[in-house]
Amino acid sequence: MFTCKPYEVDADMPIFPASEDEPVVLEHFLVEPPCKEDWVSGLLDLDAFQIEKSFNIEDISSTFDYDQIKLDTDAVHTMLPKGEEKSLEFPSEASQGINFGGSEENHFDTKHADKAVKSDDGSCNKSSCLGNVGLENQSQSVHKTGSDEEMVKLSSTSMPVLNYTYNHHPSLLDQAAAKELDEAFKNISGHETLLIDKNWPNKNNLYGLENYAQLETSLNLMKFEEISTESEDKTIFLSIVDYCASSTIPVTGPLNSESISGQQQMKRKRVDGCESIKTSTSDVSKIEFCSDEGYRAEPLVSPKRSRKPPRRYIEESLEYESKSNNKKCGIGKRSKDRILYDRYPKYKWQNAEHMVYEDDSFNGGCIQVPFGLPMEREQPHPKKNKSSLGSGVSKENRLLDPSERFDVALIVESQEDISEDECVARSFTAKGSTRRKRHISWTTEEVVKLVDGVSQCGVGRWTEIKRLLFSSASHRTSVDLKDKWRNLLRASCTQLQIKEKFTYPSKLMQVDQGRKQATNFVPESILWRVRELAVIYPYPRDSRSKVSCIIPAVSSFPASTSNALVPLSTAV
DNA sequence: CTTAGGG
DNA sequence: CCCTAAG
Numbered sequence: 001m002f003t004c005k006p007y008e009v010d011a012d013m014p015i016f017p018a019s020e021d022e023p024v025v026l027e028h029f030l031v032e033p034p035c036k037e038d039w040v041s042g043l044l045d046l047d048a049f050q051i052e053k054s055f056n057i058e059d060i061s062s063t064f065d066y067d068q069i070k071l072d073t074d075a076v077h078t079m080l081p082k083g084e085e086k087s088l089e090f091p092s093e094a095s096q097g098i099n100f101g102g103s104e105e106n107h108f109d110t111k112h113a114d115k116a117v118k119s120d121d122g123s124c125n126k127s128s129c130l131g132n133v134g135l136e137n138q139s140q141s142v143h144k145t146g147s148d149e150e151m152v153k154l155s156s157t158s159m160p161v162l163n164y165t166y167n168h169h170p171s172l173l174d175q176a177a178a179k180e181l182d183e184a185f186k187n188i189s190g191h192e193t194l195l196i197d198k199n200w201p202n203k204n205n206l207y208g209l210e211n212y213a214q215l216e217t218s219l220n221l222m223k224f225e226e227i228s229t230e231s232e233d234k235t236i237f238l239s240i241v242d243y244c245a246s247s248t249i250p251v252t253g254p255l256n257s258e259s260i261s262g263q264q265q266m267k268r269k270r271v272d273g274c275e276s277i278k279t280s281t282s283d284v285s286k287i288e289f290c291s292d293e294g295y296r297a298e299p300l301v302s303p304k305r306s307r308k309p310p311r312r313y314i315e316e317s318l319e320y321e322s323k324s325n326n327k328k329c330g331i332g333k334r335s336k337d338r339i340l341y342d343r344y345p346k347y348k349w350q351n352a353e354h355m356v357y358e359d360d361s362f363n364g365g366c367i368q369v370p371f372g373l374p375m376e377r378e379q380p381h382p383k384k385n386k387s388s389l390g391s392g393v394s395k396e397n398r399l400l401d402p403s404e405r406f407d408v409a410l411i412v413e414s415q416e417d418i419s420e421d422e423c424v425a426r427s428f429t430a431k432g433s434t435r436r437k438r439h440i441s442w443t444t445e446e447v448v449k450l451v452d453g454v455s456q457c458g459v460g461r462w463t464e465i466k467r468l469l470f471s472s473a474s475h476r477t478s479v480d481l482k483d484k485w486r487n488l489l490r491a492s493c494t495q496l497q498i499k500e501k502f503t504y505p506s507k508l509m510q511v512d513q514g515r516k517q518a519t520n521f522v523p524e525s526i527l528w529r530v531r532e533l534a535v536i537y538p539y540p541r542d543s544r545s546k547v548s549c550i551i552p553a554v555s556s557f558p559a560s561t562s563n564a565l566v567p568l569s570t571a572v
Numbered sequence: 573c574t575t576a577g578g579g
Numbered sequence: 580c581c582c583t584a585a586g
Contacts, residue, residue, distance in 0.1 A: 437580060463574065482575070483580070 440475055442484055444523060450484055451529050459485065459537035489534055492527035 442450075453465030462478035462485075470476045 439580070460575070478574070480580080482577095486577085 437475075444526075446470075446473070446476070447484070447488065447526055450481055450488070451526055451533065453481070454485060454533050454537065455529075459533065485530075488527065488530045492531045492534070 449469045450465065453469045457464045457468065460482075462481045465481055466476065466478045470481065
């Protein structure tokens with residue numbers, strides 16, 4: 001409907017139905033603001049401009065918007081009789097106001113357009129509305145000054161300049177308004193410490209200054225023609241729009257994509273406003289064109305832009321929720337955190353990335369991760385996720401249970417438990433968070449199977465063994481097998497070594513039997529077998545060394561091993 | 573992805 | 580069990 005045309009085009013635009021003056025004026029302003037830099041130089045103390053105070057680009061964008069809004073509202077409020085305030089926010093309202101004519105004064109921000117329209121529309125307003133005209137003008141002026149401030153802010157951010165601007169049009173500004181503006185400015189921008197793109201001022205200030213000049217011109221115009229005529233209003237509006245648009249441009253350059261997106265938002269809003277306006281009068285539409293152009297004048301309308309929360313952010317928050325819902329695990333968050341922290345002190349918690357979320361910059365409406373509740377860190381390597389997902393159920397049963405460490409023996413592995421764990425695990429692993437897999441102690445049967453598997457497939461062929469013998473045991477991964485084998489190897493080594501200290505025969509066997517019952521102590525027979533297998537299939541390195549140590553022992557008990565081996569493996 | 577190895 | 584490196 002209303003396509004925004006670059007304002008150069010506007011100059012040529014045939015679109016000015018209303019009064020001839022307007023086009024002229026518009027052209028005037030649009031094409032070339034009178035005495036830009038000279039004027040600017042005169043107005044601003046360039047020296048005062050401090051490069052150090054250059055802005056944080058991001059801040060600029062945000063502050064910019066905010067300021068505008070704030071300024072508009074505050075200024076208007078102060079300036080205008082009560083009841084007017086309401087209209088400020090939305091163009092639609094403004095348009096209505098325009099149509100009805102009565103309440104138009106109220107709609108400034110939406111802005112000048114509204115005003116202009118209104119003034120155009122209802123001539124009555126000016127006369128009848130008190131100082132409506134006056135007010136409007138004032139408000140406009142205020143508004144402008146506000147924008148001026150912004151300009152200043154953009155350019156130098158130095159208060160002196162601001163003051164200067166205020167003084168510059170004392171007549172136009174209500175002091176109270178000025179104060180408020182000032183305060184608002186301070187509060188908002190708050191930080192004088194600004195960011196610093198040292199290049200920024202150089203590049204952009206001129207531009208801003210130009211705009212500023214334009215503004216000034218418009219202001220002057222207003223001044224001179226205090227009794228605002230429609231054309232004037234429009235011109236003013238245009239100039240302002242112009243200013244906004246042009247001012248935004250330089251900002252965008254240095255700004256990153258974020259700012260751009262924000263501007264887009266603003267643009268959208270602006271369009272809305274324009275539409276509403278357009279409905280009211282053709283003149284307005286014209287104005288709208290000017291404003292709409294490729295540049296975004298939005299800042300006038302748009303509320304403070306809040307950053308879109310990063311995707312990961314959202315995910316995390318969601319995950320957090322899901323976690324909180326997962327109470328069934330009975331895992332206190334605290335304990336979880338503690339364990340996690342213990343386990344992954346380095347990259348899970350200390351990583352600065354998460355700290356970012358605590359940054360103030362996300363104040364806006366974006367989703368925040370609760371500070372007190374550290375999110376689980378995303379797995380550094382995608383590998384983890386993949387493995388858990390890829391191997392199907394293999395790793396899913398991750399449960400973070402502090403008790404797991406202690407009462408291992410009490411946990412009798414059962415498929416039910418596992419499945420339950422799986423659910424839990426999935427929710428957690430979705431994010432790649434690393435939950436420690438629930439400890440499921442190896443049963444003797446499993447050990448035997450493992451040993452059998454090793455004897456069949458050989459050491460190191462863990463995936464194969466898993467496929468053949470542990471396909472049903474989802475909770476045992478090839479890695480687990482490997483680990484277990486290693487443990488068995490060690491156990492065999494140590495246990496047998498210990499054993500050697502005793503007089504060989506039956507005594508120890510009995511002891512082992514007793515232990516076996518208490519804990520899941522691996523039956524010696526199995527250990528023997530393990531050792532034998534270790535000899536046959538030398539386990540990579542350390543096993544070799546171990547085995548080498550052990551081997552003599554094995555050789556020393558050849559009979560027992562051979563005896564125990566066959567029957568036990570099969571029997572157990 | 574699979575193994576080997578260190579923790 | 581976890582994590583990482585290496586192939």
